[in-house]
Amino acid sequence: MSNLSGAIRSVLIVGGGSAGWLTATILASKHHHSSDGEGLKIRLIEAPDIPIVGVGEGTWPGMRHTLRNAGIKEVDFLKECHASFKQGSKFVGWKTGGEKDFYYHPFDLPEKFYDADVSQYWLEGDQEQSFSKASCVQEHLCELDLSPKLMSSPEYAGVGNYGFHLDAGKFSEFLKRHCTEKLGVELIQDNVTRVNIRENGDILSVTTKTGDELSADLFVDCTGFRSLLLGEALGVGFVDKSAQMPINSALAVQVPYSEEVPIKSATISTAQTAGWVWDIGLSNRRGVGHVYSSAHITDGEAEQQLQRYLGVSEPQFSNLNPRKLVIQPGYREKFWHKNCVAIGLSAGFLEPLEASAMMIIEASANFVADHFPVTRAAMDKVSKKFNARFHYRWQRIIDFLKLHYVLSDRKEAFWRESASRESMSSRLIEDMEFWSCQAPSAKEFDRVDEPFPIASYQYVLYGMGFKTQKRPLGFSEQEKNELLTAQRTVQRNASLLASKLVPNKRLLDLINAST
Numbered sequence: 001m002s003n004l005s006g007a008i009r010s011v012l013i014v015g016g017g018s019a020g021w022l023t024a025t026i027l028a029s030k031h032h033h034s035s036d037g038e039g040l041k042i043r044l045i046e047a048p049d050i051p052i053v054g055v056g057e058g059t060w061p062g063m064r065h066t067l068r069n070a071g072i073k074e075v076d077f078l079k080e081c082h083a084s085f086k087q088g089s090k091f092v093g094w095k096t097g098g099e100k101d102f103y104y105h106p107f108d109l110p111e112k113f114y115d116a117d118v119s120q121y122w123l124e125g126d127q128e129q130s131f132s133k134a135s136c137v138q139e140h141l142c143e144l145d146l147s148p149k150l151m152s153s154p155e156y157a158g159v160g161n162y163g164f165h166l167d168a169g170k171f172s173e174f175l176k177r178h179c180t181e182k183l184g185v186e187l188i189q190d191n192v193t194r195v196n197i198r199e200n201g202d203i204l205s206v207t208t209k210t211g212d213e214l215s216a217d218l219f220v221d222c223t224g225f226r227s228l229l230l231g232e233a234l235g236v237g238f239v240d241k242s243a244q245m246p247i248n249s250a251l252a253v254q255v256p257y258s259e260e261v262p263i264k265s266a267t268i269s270t271a272q273t274a275g276w277v278w279d280i281g282l283s284n285r286r287g288v289g290h291v292y293s294s295a296h297i298t299d300g301e302a303e304q305q306l307q308r309y310l311g312v313s314e315p316q317f318s319n320l321n322p323r324k325l326v327i328q329p330g331y332r333e334k335f336w337h338k339n340c341v342a343i344g345l346s347a348g349f350l351e352p353l354e355a356s357a358m359m360i361i362e363a364s365a366n367f368v369a370d371h372f373p374v375t376r377a378a379m380d381k382v383s384k385k386f387n388a389r390f391h392y393r394w395q396r397i398i399d400f401l402k403l404h405y406v407l408s409d410r411k412e413a414f415w416r417e418s419a420s421r422e423s424m425s426s427r428l429i430e431d432m433e434f435w436s437c438q439a440p441s442a443k444e445f446d447r448v449d450e451p452f453p454i455a456s457y458q459y460v461l462y463g464m465g466f467k468t469q470k471r472p473l474g475f476s477e478q479e480k481n482e483l484l485t486a487q488r489t490v491q492r493n494a495s496l497l498a499s500k501l502v503p504n505k506r507l508l509d510l511i512n513a514s515t
Contacts, residue, residue, distance in 0.1 A: 007216040015222030016046035019344025020363050021175035026365040028183035029070040045188040057287045058355035059163040064156040067150045074155040080174045082284045083166040085265045087138045087173040093271035103463025106163040112486035119458045120439040121483040129464035139492035145262035145312045147507040165280045195233035202339045219340040227346040237333045245329040247351045252289035253320040263505040272305045273412035274497045296414040303490035331394045336383035353401050389449045399428040400452045407464035439468045
């Protein structure tokens with residue numbers, strides 16, 4: 001029998017933004033209130049005078065499930081958040097910086113991924129097409145600026161796997177309305193001035209600027225880089241990862257569409273001398289930013305590179321009001337300590353590559369919701385599992401992000417240092433040594449908490465020209481036939497879809513004009 005007096009009945013989320021409201025959405029979706037007031041009580045306190053960071057504008061496909069499970073209509077989300085479709089990422093100039101230097105990391109798995117050794121077969125072929133273009137249709141669709149779905153497609157479904165680009169500020173407000181109006185989340189608009197600690201080290205309550213004292217059984221720290229609860233109040237230390245991830249600065253701008261231009265359905269990541277530029281096409285504007293290492297270029301040089309990328313004059317660039325952000329790459333020593341769990345920037349941040357920040361927010365909130373502790377005693381068991389799982393995930397995210405750098409042949413100091421063996425984990429070194437002998441396979445990863453599928457590694461490795469030695473025994477006739485059929489299926493589907501799908505912009509215009 002569980003100890004009912006120690007039952008976890010209330011949650012206080014401290015901080016709004018994407019992390020706070022996405023956590024509230026996921027918790028409330030899976031732990032509904034009952035009409036008599038029983039069940040889980042979820043409150044969120046949001047400071048009315050603290051702006052959100054607001055640059056996390058890309059998601060992974062899992063966001064479709066999150067929104068659908070919360071009872072959100074896809075059309076409403078797309079319209080109110082100025083959202084667009086994301087089919088993956090396009091990396092430009094990361095290998096050599098040459099004119100034709102680009103590759104795709106699409107969201108679709110390679111054709112016949114679980115049935116055959118697709119990447120090894122491509123490696124031993126003529127390689128006339130890139131690996132992603134030969135193994136799935138999404139590079140074809142993205143290069144033609146086509147949508148991943150039809151107007152007649154069901155909600156959250158399409159011909160290709162997709163996530164979203166979205167306006168982070170609009171997204172937070174959209175989730176806030178949905179949580180408070182549909183999911184029973186209580187909003188408190190106030191500033192936290194003090195965190196009150198019990199004798200046993202748990203958080204008892206937070207005191208607000210207006211003098212209220214808000215208590216809860218479980219506290220969720222979504223206070224951003226400050227980490228007010230977990231870091232400041234509970235004293236959980238920070239693990240600095242700047243030696244592996246040297247990017248520490250960002251300049252962000254919002255760029256209006258000046259003419260009828262296509263809306264890209266991939267995040268465009270373009271390498272610069274000491275970092276890279278993200279370019280995200282929403283339905284009403286572009287979100288563009290330059291992330292860089294301040295140890296390698298000055299802020300002024302970073303601004304000049306971003307201005308050149310945008311192709312605008314200096315006065316035009318100034319009118320875009322570029323916003324400077326400081327990044328401290330790393331994560332907390334623990335993510336859940338006592339009765340407080342950190343989600344979002346309060347837990348850690350590396351860099352905005354591959355939408356990893358939004359992905360780990362979703363993963364963290366889903367873990368808390370799916371393994372919600374029934375009692376305070378159970379919480380210690382849940383938190384131990386949470387910390388173990390997410391410590392592993394943060395390490396593996398670093399490995400995957402590093403993979404984008406370590407294969408570069410660019411000559412600038414930033415790229416050479418980022419590609420150095422000293423900046424790599426022993427796990428990544430071992431993996432790459434193994435992959436030089438045989439291609440990553442669908443059956444290779446044996447842990448359920450891998451943040452990125454092995455197909456993602458294939459797309460980055462072979463997009464960057466990684467070499468794997470050939471199979472000395474070759475392929476059986478059955479394997480050859482299956483793999484050849486897979487390649488033909490991709491080419492056939494690419495041609496068929498090119499004739500059926502409409503441009504990304506046209507579909508978004510139709511959706512935004514609908515009533």
